[in-house]
Amino acid sequence: MAQRSLLTRAIWFLVVGWWATPIVVNAxxxxxxTIILIPIGFKLINLVPTVLSLAEPRSLSDPASARGQHSLVVRAAYFVFxxxxxSFxxxxxxAFLSVTVVGLPIAFWMFNRLPYVTSLYRFHG
Structure with a gap:
């Protein structure tokens, strides 16, 4: 996918991203x-930076992403407890910080770490 310009991303954020992101986060x-919809919830979490500012979606199919991860049992127990x-x-x-000028950089940092906060999932790259 082609990299979007900073202007395009800024316009997206001002028109859509600031209000759509809390909806996606809470969905x-x-x-x-639910047990049945957890895969959809995790996919939505991974799309939060894209919804916020049209950032490139994260790849979950990268074989390097499996290296350095906690075991699935540890991640599942962490998620449950x-x-x-x-993560909520x-x-x-x-999402609140993202609507403030001062908080926006912190919000991006927090959204990029949301998969780890949710399930100890680390993105590599």
Whole structure:
């Protein structure tokens, strides 16, 4: 996919990203409350930076992404006991910060770490 210009991304953020991101974040969280919809919730979490500012979507198919990850059992236990509620608070604080000029850089940083806060998933690259 072609890299989008900074102007295009800024316009997207001002017109769509600032209000659509909290909707996607909370839809992902609601999906994560169910067993059946967890895969959709995780996909939505991975799309949050794209919804916010048209950032390039993250690739989950990269074989390097499996290196250095916690085991699936550890990640699942973390999600059940911590990740589901911490990611809800983390994402909503980030969404609030994203509508402030001062908080925007912090919001991007927080959204980029949302997969880790949710399920200890680390992106490489």
């Amino acid at each position: 992902a969280w609601l999906c994560n409350l 911590v990740g589901w509620w911490l 608070a983390w994402a909503n604080v980030a």
